[in-house]
Each structure stands twice: as structure tokens, then as C-alpha cells.
Amino acid sequence: MQLYGALLLLPAALLLTAxxxxxxxxxxxxxxxxxxxxGAPTEFVGLENYQVLFDDPTxxxxxxxxxxxxxGTIPTSIALALGMALFVNGKLRGRGFVRMAYFTPTILPMIAAANIxxxxxxPQIGLFNSLLGALGMPGVNWLxxxxVALGSVIVMSVWKEAGFL
Structure with missing residues (x-):
């Protein structure tokens, strides 16, 4: 019986190893x-490459x-996904539509999400800067x-992946 289990796991183990x-x-x-x-041969330098890496401020x-x-993304996505799951788990009219709306960003290709x-x-014509302008506030170069850029990318990532979790 153990041999049978090992044989079933063998393809996955081989792929994981490879x-x-x-x-x-x-x-x-x-x-x-x-x-x-x-054409010069490689040279063994030991941990010197790591020393150079750790000395680099970049x-x-x-x-x-x-x-x-x-x-920024992992805890936020998990909390948002839990909240969304609890919301659609109750009695809700149009529950299937809401579930589809939650999951749609996840199935969008990344290039489509990036374009959205x-x-x-x-900066000049974006929705967020238009809303800020309507409130009398100056626009932001989000990316x-x-x-601001890292926070902007985090917001997009959370939006894209929250429905999947």
C-alpha cells in the first residue's frame, strides 16, 4: 500500500525537483x-559575491x-478576501453576480489590469486626479x-488578487 502511494507521488516529486x-x-x-x-574560465570566489551584494545600497x-x-499586500488581501467571503456567504440577492464581480479582477490578464x-x-487625464481636481486638490503622479508609486502598485495588486484568496 505504501508503494502505491509513493508511485502516485512520484510524478509530482520529479516535477518539483526538476x-x-x-x-x-x-x-x-x-x-x-x-x-x-x-571564453575565460569561471573563477571560484566563495562568499565574495554575497559580500559585494550586502555592501550595495541598491x-x-x-x-x-x-x-x-x-x-502591504498579503495581510490586506487576506483580510479583504475574508470580508468579501463572509459578505457573499449570507443571504444576499444577486449573490452569484457579486461573486462574479469579486473574482473578475483575478481572471483578468495582468496586461488588462495594468491598462485599467x-x-x-x-497624471493628466487619470480618474483619481480628476476626482482630486473636482475637490480642488492638486493631482499626483501616482506611478x-x-x-507614492509603491503604494499605488500595492493597491492595484490587492484589487487584482483579493478575489482569489
Missing amino acids: FAYLPTVTTVINSLFLPGFR FWKVARNNLIYAI WMFFYA GDPG
Whole structure:
């Protein structure tokens, strides 16, 4: 009986090894070498590549942005998805339509979602800046201002993925 279970798991284990574990191990091994250029052999440098990486301020900025993105999207998406699920779980007229509306952003291709949000975020003609202008407030360059761009991308990501969770 255990052999039968192992045989059923074998294809998934092989695919996981071939496409996840093996590339990870290969990448770690390659990171210990300096690539040779124009036919020169590779040179073993050990952890020197990691030292250069950790000394680079751009790496730390990217790591910080990734952490902010993860903290901004994951808990927010989970909380929003839970709230939406509880809302449509009760007796609600048009429940099927509401469920479809929740899930529609998830099935949109990313390029379509990006185009929709570009219309919202466009500096001169965007929906958000038009609303701000109607309230007498100045417009914002949502994707061009470094102080606002990451938050704008987080909002778009949460909108796109909340229905999936």
C-alpha cells in the first residue's frame, strides 16, 4: 500500500525537483563563482559575491521595497478576501453576480489590469486626479513619484488578487 502511494507521488516529486529544487541548488552553486567572459574560465570566489551584494545600497533598497510590498499586500488581501467571503456567504440577492464581480479582477490578464489602472493613475487625464481636481486638490503622479508609486502598485495588486484568496 505504501508503494502505491509513493508511485502516485512520484510524478509530482520529479516535477518539483526538476523545476524548483534543482534550479535553486544550481543557482546557489553558481553564485559562488565569478563568470568567465569571452571564453575565460569561471573563477571560484566563495562568499565574495554575497559580500559585494550586502555592501550595495541598491540591494537594501530593493529588499526594503519587497518587504513593504509583501507586508502591504498579503495581510490586506487576506483580510479583504475574508470580508468579501463572509459578505457573499449570507443571504444576499444577486449573490452569484457579486461573486462574479469579486473574482473578475483575478481572471483578468495582468496586461488588462495594468491598462485599467493606468487609466486611473494617468497624471493628466487619470480618474483619481480628476476626482482630486473636482475637490480642488492638486493631482499626483501616482506611478512617477517615488513616495507614492509603491503604494499605488500595492493597491492595484490587492484589487487584482483579493478575489482569489
